[in-house]
Amino acid sequence: MPPKNNPIAKRFEQAFDADIRSKFFKGLDFAGPQGDPGWFGPGSAVWHVHSHLPALVLGLVSAAYIEGLDPSISWMAYDHSRLVERADGIPTGNVDPTGGAVRLGHSISFFIGTAYGSTPTAERLARTVRAMHHTIKGTRPDGLAYDADDPEWLRWNYATVVWGLATAHERYHRRPLQDIDRYYREFVRVGEALGGTDLPATKAETAECLESYLPRLAVTPIKAFATGPNLRHSKAKPWEPGSEFMDWAARDMLPRWAQKLALYQPPNPVVLRLRRASLWAALNGLHDAAGPLPEFRQAQTRAGGKKASPFISTAPTTPDPVLTREEIEATA
Template identity: 65%
Template sequence: MLPLPHELLADQFDRIFETQVRSRYFRGLEFAGPRGDPGWFGPDSAVWYVHSHLPTLVFGLVCAAYLEGFDPSIVAMGADHSRLLARDEDGRSTERIDEEGAAVRFGHSLSFFIGTAYGSTATAERLTRTVRAMHHTVKGTRPDGLPYDADDPDWLRWNYATVVWGLATAHERYHYRPLRGEALGRYYAEFTRVGQALGGTDLPATKAETLDCLKSYLPRLAITSAQAARTGPNLRDVPTGPLNGPFVDWMVRDTLPTWAARMVMHRRPRDVEVYARRTAFWLALNGLHATTGPLREFRQARARVSGGTDRPHTLPAHIPGTDPTRTRAEVEALA
């Protein structure tokens, strides 16, 4: 029997994902075993459900990155310690996005939020151990003279809040059958395990707490270079790509909390146009998911626990202060 068109498209997508993402950023991650291992959340968790829809997960990460960009310390960390921004001959940041560097960062982010969601317990531990080790090396001084430290509990709390808000909001608005009310609340509560495993404390555990947390940081935030490039008249210069361009950029800003939308002069058009844009985006994301189906990794995870689990879920094993000291080169070797 000949394969159906959607099966051909699903196979093609998996081949692209294999060459562009899985082979580069999923090395050493385990989803098929050990048999019966529920990982950090387990098959009945809200986190498994939310993160199994790849298009909304990707969009949520883009939304989180945009929100993070309001923090001058985030921008300074990216300029000083990552390949996210291109550099001149003297190694100084040009404040322009390095496309390859951005792709590497996004690939690692994707593997992290998939692996910690429904990977094996050992996979989740390995991923968070690597990110913590990277954070331990990210310390410096912003151009305005203020210090930054990726291990700072206040920074970890802000970073966590932007991520959980981006992922949960993208799911709530664009998943074909989103969690609502108490079920969505379970997602916010469950996901704190990831933030705690990265060293976060006093993390928001509900949607309301997350919104309050984000707004509480307003005195520390600014229109950074990352946001200025996509604010007001500069929007016409936004480059077009698979994860950006004027339409996707509008959809990202449409998810911002009200105060953040005002900062970048985001104005909603008439309700009918908002509805049309959101509907078109909903159709695009869910059409893609319907065509490709869940990732191979998610199917492997479901098979891993198909015979049941020996416990509802495991918990992160990290004890703060016990990580070994590593150089940047040693950390990059871990990744």
């Protein structure tokens, strides 16, 4: 645990409690029932990877970047997401900082809750996300339909997320897993719970899956407006999503083919090493100062050393009820 008089740890805990925990962790149970390891349990790769919150957040930012290279996802966000600023319900083309914070809060809640929450908590979170996906359907300006329940979209979305989280862990965690494929294999449970099928289960399979989508990817105007030089006057702080530095960090983590698509040119080798080293030091310094989240410690006590069964499928077995977005948000 971090020293109680550590000012960095204190400020981080206060900010996390005010901005994330109090708003997005409502109804999540990490302390009970006793003996429940949840979906993963002590000693799992998921517990190790997700325990480093700063690297987890960076992984989510990078995953969101590569995810948005799919034009359908760009238009899903434009038509349905809080990320997009709206005037009288009409998208303006700008990013809504408040909406971005809400999306990040829900994402952190989901990936902390499914990792360390009780089994009922993880199942509830998955049902909520599936219900929201059921509401995201529409048509792109070019006439192509999009549907968040499309198995191909679910597979792409899953691959971007597990790739982002694993890549951030490998590059920026102080003690990265020696066998990263163990994380990829375990994380399939999350993808299956969201309705995904035929999911990649290793680092190599995930890389192959992502590159296989290249013919259908593109940098849309929506994507271009929120990246690179267009963020030079962003009001976001350097460590926040939407800032120029975090945009650089996300694109720096992309596979080389995706970097070319995003017109990313790495700086000279000296500057590149300096930037990566500075980010590594900042992320690990924050993690070391703050220490494990209370939810992680509660899960350790709840599980009592009991590990989750590796054979239990989390795939939904019955159809979900059809809910409106308002009904879903009311129960989230």
